[in-house]
Amino acid sequence: xxxxxxxxxxxxxxxxxxxxxxxxxxxxxxxxxxxxxxxxxxxxxxxxxxxxxxxxxxxxxxxxxxxxxxxxxxxxxxxxxxxxxxxxxxxxxxxxxxxxxxxxxxxxxxxxxxxxxxxxxxxxx
Amino acid sequence: xxxxxxxxxxxxxxxxxxxxxxxxxxxxxxxxxxxxxxxxxxxxxxxxxxxxxxxxxxxxxxxxxxxxxxxxxxxxxxxxxxxxxxxxxxxxxxxxxxxxxxxxxxxxxxxxxxxxxxxxxxx
Numbered sequence: 609x610x611x612x613x614x615x616x617x618x619x620x621x622x623x624x625x626x627x628x629x630x631x632x633x634x635x636x637x638x639x640x641x642x643x644x645x646x647x648x649x650x651x652x653x654x655x656x657x658x659x660x661x662x663x664x665x666x667x668x669x670x671x672x673x674x675x676x677x678x679x680x681x682x683x684x685x686x687x688x689x690x691x692x693x694x695x696x697x698x699x700x701x702x703x704x705x706x707x708x709x710x711x712x713x714x715x716x717x718x719x720x721x722x723x724x725x726x727x728x729x730x731x732x733x
Numbered sequence: 734x735x736x737x738x739x740x741x742x743x744x745x746x747x748x749x750x751x752x753x754x755x756x757x758x759x760x761x762x763x764x765x766x767x768x769x770x771x772x773x774x775x776x777x778x779x780x781x782x783x784x785x786x787x788x789x790x791x792x793x794x795x796x797x798x799x800x801x802x803x804x805x806x807x808x809x810x811x812x813x814x815x816x817x818x819x820x821x822x823x824x825x826x827x828x829x830x831x832x833x834x835x836x837x838x839x840x841x842x843x844x845x846x847x848x849x850x851x852x853x854x855x856x
Contacts, residue, residue: 634819641812648805648843652850654792657785664784687769690762697759 625711629689636686643679670733677729681722688718751821754814761811768804793856805847813840 650667653659666672692714696702775791776783791797813836820832 634815637812637815638819641816644808644812645839645843648847648850652846654785654788654850654854657789660785660788683769687766691766694759694763 625708625715629692629711629714633686633689633693636682636689639682640686643682673729673733677726680725680729684722684725685718688721689714751818754817758811758814758818761807761814764807765804765811768800768807771800772804789854789856792851792854798851798854801851802847805851806844809840809843809847813837 650663653663692710695710696707781787792801816836817833820829820836824832
């Protein structure tokens with residue numbers, strides 16, 4: 609990243625737990641809005657029953673079933689980290705002495721929720 | 734925060750005049766969590782496979798029309814507001830106006846697409 613140093617808008621980031629959580633929040637957010645656009649586009653085929661049935665048949669492909677697990681990963685991450693951000697903003701979860709601990713609690717909760725949801729999805733594959 | 738003003742103006746980050754959209758992002762985010770759980774539950778745990786009959790039976794009811802429209806309005810707002818935050822943080826040239834305008838148009842088009850899909854639906 610040396611080329612970027614000293615440029616007008618250069619900001620240095622520290623790679624601590626909260627920063628990693630934040631950057632993933634942005635990436636997952638962009639993926640989710642992209643998914644929303646695609647999802648809405650597919651659902652708009654409801655206006656024509658044959659079109660909807662055809663679209664749903666295409667989504668039966670195992671590739672989409674696997675992508676669905678990816679969607680669950682992205683959505684559960686964004687939702688649970690979003691709750692953490694709300695707690696940081698409004699419930700004093702950013703106090704220096706408990707901040708890093710809270711980030712780790714979040715990672716554990718996220719891992720549990722994701723795995724709990726992913727198991728039934730993978731079993732249906 | 735007045736002492737930050739010069740800094741914020743210079744970098745034109747999302748802290749510039751964005752306090753309302755910041756708050757609404759939190760509010761819509763929490764609302765989406767509730768709406769998403771409802772949406773997820775109804776699609777995956779109630780009724781059989783997701784086919785036309787399954788979706789049509791639900792979407793023909795006015796209550797679910799209201800639910801789905803509320804859901805898509807919050808989701809579009811939250812998502813596009815999130816894109817705006819990214820634009821404000823990373824685009825510092827005249828392209829900022831272009832990209833914001835672009836996503837305003839995309840947002841309105843998708844809102845119209847949702848409305849014409851959900852509202853006139855009779856099953």
